[in-house]
Amino acid sequence: MPIPPLSVEPIDQRPQLRVAAAIALASAFCLLPLQALAVGAGQLPTLFLIYGLHTAVAGFVLMASFTGLGARRGDGLGLLFVLGLGANLLLYLYLLPFAVPTYPSLMSSAFTTLLITGAVLFSWSMRRTILVGVLVCAGFALVGVALGRR
Structure with missing residues (x-):
């Protein structure tokens, strides 16, 4: 008797997305005041931009996880979350x-x-973990080269 092919149902990743995004938001709210005290006044606008982008990515993923988009595209939201925060x-x-x-x-x-x-x-x-890891390493190397030229 032939063995039927395994059916793989998509995993509902909304709870994981919510936990990861909530942790990212909480860390931003805890770390921003500490870093604002540690940098010079001239660097504050740049610091606020960076934390604003961090909050935007994490906040979007958190809100989207409560919508139909989160139900349909949880995998893509997870990828957006990791690549967005990495960038x-x-x-x-x-x-x-x-x-x-x-x-x-x-x-x-x-x-x-x-x-x-x-x-x-x-x-x-x-495969995806290795690909994202290679992208992060390449980005890290490019930023290192760019900083070396400054």
Whole structure:
């Protein structure tokens, strides 16, 4: 008797999206005041831009997870969340290189946490996790080269 093919039903990722977005929003609200005290007055507009983008990405994903879009496109929202916050971290590194924590491992830990979020919370395939990891590494290298030229 032939074995029927396995049917793979899409996973409802809305709860995971809500948790990840809520954590991202809470971290922004906790860290912004601390960083605002640590940077010079001239760097505050740039810092507010970076945190504004962070809040916009996390807030959009959180709100979308309560709509039909979140039900239909949870996988895409997870990808948007990780790539959006990753791009924002790279922008932060580029615009405020001296405001980045002194220990480079903190920035790399943030990228690692984003990749783990994609792999564990959003059940990404190995291929997608590797692809996003390569994109983040390439972005990190490009920002490093651009900062080296300044």
